[in-house]
Amino acid sequence: MFKTYSHAELGPSAVFGEAGAHHWQFVELEIHHPWFYVELVRNYGDDIVGSMLMIPTVPALQQMLLELDENSWFSQAHLMSPGYLRGGKNWVMEPLVEVSVAEDDSGAIEGYVYRVEGGGCYSIEHYAGCSNLKVTKIIFSAARDLRACG
Secondary structure, three states, X not given: OEEOOHHHEEOOOOOOOXXXXXXXXXXXXXXXXXXXXXXXXXXXXXXXXXXXXXXXXXXXXXXXXXXOEOOEEEEEEEEEEOHHHHOOOOOEEEEEEEEEEEEOOOOOOEEEEEEEOOOOEEOOOOOOOOOOOEEEEEEEEHHHHEOOOO
């Protein structure tokens, strides 16, 4: 989840002034878990506009996917991963290929699996890697869920 502060909120006249929208100078991420940086494209008929979304969880990504239609789609998606997930120290942004639910050989541990361009595969629940996992559900697939802009 992203945390916001009232002192970081921009006034309604400072940016675009869209009704019901709030604008922030910054947001904070308190939990060090993977999250998604996704381009949402909207077709307004006379104009096609893209904006970047910071989606904090897999369930939130799932909900966003359900809300897309012929006039709104994702054109690119990236995984933002903390260093511990990859055996490093720093956060890294990588193009996202797939998010799935998978279980281990015994079927005892189920968890999310993140696949990125270049062959990287990460999971919080499956510490031993992705090679012996059985995918039970594909939540996001770049081949299926991304569309070119325009």
